[in-house]
Each structure stands twice: as C-alpha cells, then as structure tokens.
Amino acid sequence: MSEKKNEGNSVSRRSFLRNGALAAAGFMIVPRHVLGRGFVAPSDRLRVAAVGVGGKGYGDITSFAEGRADIAFLCDVDKRRAAKAITTFPKAKFYTDYREMFEKERKNFDAVSVSTPDHQHAVAAMAAMQLGKHVYVQKPLTHDIYEARKLTEAAKKYKVVTQMGNQGASGDGVRQLMEWYNAGLIGDVHTVYVWTDRPVWPQGVAWPQTNATIPAELNWDLWLGTAPKKNFVDNLVPFNWRGWWDYGTGALGDMGCHLIEPPFRVLGLGYPSSVEASVGSVYVGEFNRGYFPESCPPSSHVTMKFPVKGGKEVTMHWMDGGIQPERPEELGPNEMMGDGGNGVIFVGTKGKMMCGTYGINPRLLPTSRNAEVNVPQTIARVPEGHYLQWVNAAIAGYNSKEAKSLSSPFDIAGPLTESILMGNLAIRSYDYREAKIDGKGYNYPGRYIKLLWDGPNMKITNFDPANQFVKRTYREGWSLGV
Template sequence: MPEKKNEGSHVSRRSFLRNGALAAAGFMIVPRHVLGRGYVAPSDRLRVAAVGVGGKGFSDITGFAEGPADINFLCDVDTRRAADAVKRFPKAKFYTDFREMFEKEHKNFDAVSVSTPDHQHAVAAMGAMQLGKHVYVQKPLTHDIFEARKLTEAAKRYKVVTQMGNQGASGDGVRQLMEWYNAGVIGDVHTVYVWTDRPVWPQGIQWPKSSAPVPSELNWDLWLGTAPKKDYVEGLVPFNWRGWWDYGTGALGDMGCHLIEPPFRVLGLGYPTSVEASVGSVYVDEFKRGYFPESCPPSSHVIMKFPTKKGKEITMHWMDGGIQPERPEELGPNEMMGDGGNGVIFIGTKGKMMCGTYGKDPKLLPTSRQVKVAQTIARVPEGHYVQWVNAAIAGFDSAKAKALSSPFDIAGPLTESILMGNLAIRSYDVREAKPDNKGFNYPGRYIKLLWDGPNMRITNFDPANQFVKRTYRDGWSLGV
C-alpha cells in the first residue's frame, strides 16, 4: 500500500497490509481479545464497515440492514456514488480511504463488506481478515487466481466468517437442481453449456488516447489502487472499467459467479485440468484486425475439463458476447432457452436440465417432464445477506457458519476456475515477433492449456502463467 500520505488522508499507512503480524497482534477489538477471534460483541448485532457503497455496494449494505446488522462506517473513493448510502445511513461515519478507516476504527466494527471494482477486492478483504473481521466480498471474489487462493487460505487462518456476493447460491433453484441430480434423474452429467449476453459495456477497444479532467468528487489515485498508474479517461467510472484487464474481469468475471456456480455446486467440481479458448475479433478498419490486449474481447468461447470422482471428465463450455449453444432437441422451437440472454444446460446420460441466471427457474427437459424428488437440501428463507449476518454473529465454528451458501472455501475454488477461463482468453493474445520481423506469431492460440491446480501453474505454455498473479503498483501489497 502507498507509503506516502494519500490525498485526503492525514495518516501514514506504511506497510499496513504488508505486515500481517502487526495486524494480528495490534488491531483487535476488546471483546474478541477476551472471547476469541470471530466473536461478535454481546449485543448480538453485527457492526459493519462498508468499502465501496455505490451501486451494488449500496444494495449490499441495504441487504445486511434487513437483518441484525448496523452499518456504522461507509467508505468510497467517489462521493457522488456514495450519496445514496450517506442519505440512507446518516449516522455512519464516512471515509475515502479504507486503510484509514481500518486504522482508526478497527475497534468499532466486527465485519467488512467489499464492493469495489474487481482489482481492489483482494487487498481490502485481506486487510479486514488480518484484523480478525468477518468479510462479505462481491463477485468475482478476486481479480486473479493467486488472490483467490490466498483469500481462501486466510479465511481459515484468521477464523472469520466469509461470503461471496453471488446471491443465487442461496436460492431455491440451485437446490432443486442438486436434488434432481442427486436422485439420478438425469444420470451422470458429461457436458455443461453456460452462456451470457454480456458484455453490455465496451470491450475489444483501444485505450482512449486522450485523458480527461478528474471529477472533483473522485479520488483517482485511490480508485486506481493496485492497478498501474494511468491518467483518468472519460467514461471509465462508474461501470465501463469492467472491460479493461487492469481493473475488471470481463463478461466471464462479471457473470461467471452467477452462472457457473450452479454446475460447480451441483456436480461438485474442483480445479479444471485443462482450458482452451477462442475469442471474437474486432476491426480497426475494413481490412485490419485490432490488437488490444489491454481490453477484454467482445466475445469468447472457453472450454474447460473437470475430473469427476468416478474417474471421468465433465466438459464445460462458456460462451459470452451473445454466443449461444445449439438448442436442445427436447426444447420446443418457441420455448425460451435459459432466461433468454443467459442460461445453463446440463447434459446427462439419462436426460437434461436447464436454468437461468442465479440458478432460477430450473427445468427438466423436455419441459413437460415432471419428476418429484424428496427435498433433502435446506433452503435459505432469510436470503444471502442475512444468512451471512447471522453466521457472523454466531461465529466461525458455529453451525450457521458451516451452512453458509458461498463461504470462501467454496467461492475461492469457483473463482479460480472462472479466472482460469480468463487466463486462456488472455493467453490467446500473447504474441511474439516472427523471425523475419514481418508480423507476429500467437503461440497461445489453438492449443489446450494444461493446468496444475494445486500449484497454480500452466504446465505446457509458460507465458500463460503471467496471468496467474498480477503485479501490484509500487507501494501496494496483499500482505502475504
């Protein structure tokens, strides 16, 4: 993290996250020192500090407040985006820099919500966990594979209650799919198709050549955070950052945690063993293809292989940018596939089943097929947000914590698998000059990348490994 004082802050944050021992030893609220890490004060209300409170961050903290939670602190680098939250929670103290909030207020909150752009998820969440705070982090959990692995490990090390913001994981739909599958209704699944109409923001474009004045309400240096130093450009904030690799994770990162979660959970998937990708092209003029490796592609098709406990393989197809799989023959010509723009189809040895975003509206195919199975999996009537609030109050070792829908020991491997798709997409654009210096070769295309999950490494194309762990801007660290 920056060792110099940031604009708008009067506290030096030298080595704040770099020194995990300091965090563990020095930043503990009194009740936890007495009663143990992860234990909430006797009031039985969760005191929440929110990092990123505009847009989805606002709906997150509003969701927490429906349960026994108090939103005591708000933090955002953009006061325009924070306006609704400040109005909704007028008693909450406001900060611009989450590190300053952590330093000054660590005794006064129990849990942290993180809803920033993707590139800032890991540093904020890790800093909170090092303080012994429970954390709720928006999807995707992290920006790169290494960060996901480290946050998963940290949740266990610091014994904190965690949840990722893929709310469909608490829905009834995915539980119905699990019950059908566990009952053998569609047999053994061997192929899954997952698709989305995202992106709905610009991708496959060149970084703007001209900069723009930074809005007075935005702390641009803090917004950049771990990302490389660049001038502010028009239109990046608050939404279009998703299409740039420095900050976002593209259509796959945005929607994968909602759409890949059902097959990941239903089929009990772990690390993939291989991944390959093809991407849509863009043209800068009539005859020349664009090469914009800093931008996510306009469309992609990713194929991942997952091993099963029975020694077989499951093939998962991810499609974005409006690409869709062939309609199942069991689906009528006028019946909607998935929910239209998005969906999942499971193909088994005895049948097929389908759902929309978040696992909603599950159906057996053909849709006229009706099979009743016992309800064996508990539902989550309180919803994704309050489920986490209640679990955090109960503590790390509680039954409520063990029943969470998307704790990091589930969300972490799911996020890693999703980001494996992005690794393949980015490897597609790795280029090297031809020996005669006339044009380029693209050695990452048209090959299958082999993945060593436990060691987080591509074994047959080393240039792909640069996308496992990104380099933070000088002065920022994950603290591990």
C-alpha cells in the first residue's frame, strides 16, 4: 500500500527537512565547562514540545517537568482537553497543528512528547526525529507494524534518544522477574499466559449512523489526521476511539505494552513465528452473531509462538474482554491471580511465577516460595523512574551511558510493538475479496488458520490478504515521510 504525499498548503515531513536543512540537528549545545562555574548551560535543561496534552499527555509532561525539563510548547487539536495544560504551563506557546509548531519553532525545542490517539503516533514522532529531536511516545508505539519498524530504524538513523510510555519497563518488578529467571528458579519457560479485563470502552459495535455537531474547540479534520474522512459522532472523543480500527488498537494495543513487556524482556523474545486468533461476537438477533469490521471485537484470544535459543519456542496466550486462563494449581483458592483484572503467568520446566500490570507484585508460585528464596540483585534499578530516565538521557545525548541504559528505547519498544500488533493482524484477517455480510456476518478466513510470520520481511507467508494490515494507506495530505 502506498502513502500519498502532502499537497496544497499542508506541511509535510519532507518539507521540514528541506526547509530546515536539519537545523535542529545542527543546533549547538554549549558544554557547561566552557561557560564556567555558576552558569547553567543549555544542555542542563531539556526543552520539550508536547503533541497531545490532555489526559495521559498532561500526565506525561507534568512528570517530565519534575526533572530538568521545561515544557516549552503545547499542541492539541482539542482546546478543551488542552485547557489544564495551558493553565499549568502558562509560558508555553500553544499550537493546534504540530506540523506548524515544528515548522515555526524547530530551533526552540530539543525533544518532543507524543500522546495522541494511536493513529497519529508515527507521523508526529517521525517528523520530530527527522528534525533531530529526541522523542517520548505513548504506548502503543504505533498503530501499524510497518510504522513501528520505520520508527525503530529512524531512531538509529537520526541518532536521537527515544522512549515508549510503558512505564512498567522501568519498574523493579520486571527486574525481579529477570533475576529469578536468570537464577534458574523456574527452569526454561515454555508457556506464558497474559490477560486483561479491557476493553472498558465500546467494542464489537456498529459505527453510529447519527452525525453530531463538532465542538467549536475541536479541529475534527486534524483529529482525523491519517485516518479516513468521516463525519463527527458523539462519544468518540476523547477516549472511546480505542475501540475503532481507524484510530485505536483495541485492548491488545492498549494493555499489551504493559503486560507483554515483562515476558518479552525476561525471556528475550523477538519476532513471533506464527499467530492465531479467535474472538467473541455480539448478539444481534436470533441465532445471529454480529461482526463489525470497523470495530475491534468485544473479546479475543490470541496465541503466538516465539522462537528461543536451543531450537525451542515459547507459546504466549493473550486474552482480553474478561477471558482468563485456568488458575495454576500452585495458587491458593483465595489468592489473587495477577492483580485481578490483569496479569501474567510464566510456566517453566521447574516452576511458575506471576505478576500484575506493569510487572508489579512479582511472585513465585506457590507464593510460600517467596519467603524462602533470596536471589542477589544483579540488575540495576531505575530510582528516577521512567520519565526522568528519558529526560536525563536526552540531556546526556545519544551516545551517553544514560541513553544506552534506557528501559524502553525504540530498538526494544519497536519489536515489542510489532509483536503485539501481530495479534491485531490475526484478529482482523479477513479477505476483502471474500468478505460479505450475511446471516453470520463477515467472513474471516484468516482466523481459522495459523498465520506464519516472516518477521524480518514483515510478511505473512501463507495467507496474503492478512498483509493488508501490516501497513495502512494514509488519508491524502499525510505521509510518514520515508
């Protein structure tokens, strides 16, 4: 699928490079020793431009500001959502279109925070990196597998400091799990169960037929961005977009980066070799199951196989919509599995271990083992936390030891995101040539086979229609710029 280049008055990422001549990359940072004692060098503060400043975006920038970061610019397509940030950071100049902000202010900021709906992550992050800016991008890193691969490549090409917003990657829990696993306490893991009670927004529903009035404070065309042109409907903004494929990535995209990250890191996983999916349907009439191709399903069970060392493989089960795995025999009948609604269970040849969301509350099973085992700490913790870890690394620079010890840079976050989005590819794998609406809804032949994945080439090798979900076509006027 090809992307169309920007036309008319829209500002493309290529124009940033052409007109700016990589001005930001050439911006001179004066070392503090040159200025002498008592001076605060520009390199001692990180000037951040924020794209998406409501909700989670607001939480991100206030966390950055707790360290050596100055929130210099704010950008949001919805002034209602931006109001709190504008009040909190009155010195920050406000923009509605990040492309205009980048074009006009590219010499005046060092880094960019991206916290938009999923379908806008990649274009904003790529544009920032092409200007030589460090980037922090909320999870999931991207909407599409192709986008994740390109952002990962761009981080290396432009030598910028990157971090994805899966803050559990900097937590103590995942490091404790790694130390237990490395010490051989549960043997070789062969199966992992991951589950969530999400979605907590509408999924498995038809697109509303009634149009609504666009709020005066919302630039709906900019909110749509790369997505197809549609009329505005109620109850989509600011949160329920997650259940629609044009904008969100469903429960798997929302929670996968928090829950799959621990096994991905602990077991050193890479690209999966295969993926299968089954989904829940909704009742739309007597003996009639409803499938709505624009909407994520109400629940799903995805199974992925990951090759590991020694010619072995790990089977990972993802479950959402309230589906949970069978309780381990080692877990007491009144003991909580995971953190209740979410969790991860590692099944090894010598035992099991478990954690909650973000890798918190790691436990060996049976839980009585935790009082008996004392494994020395071998992995450094992140006392400053996920946000300030990125701020400090960005100030230190791309080749610094701080940058090399980041918890979720794109060379880690990119492959993780690709693997997570593989599940969505399987869930969506219908054939447009065969798709039809009948008494049973859409025909999804890709859900009834094992999809074989060629990771390096980003391709399903045994069911070509599934490859349409590797990379989407952007709306005219938008481009990834690669």
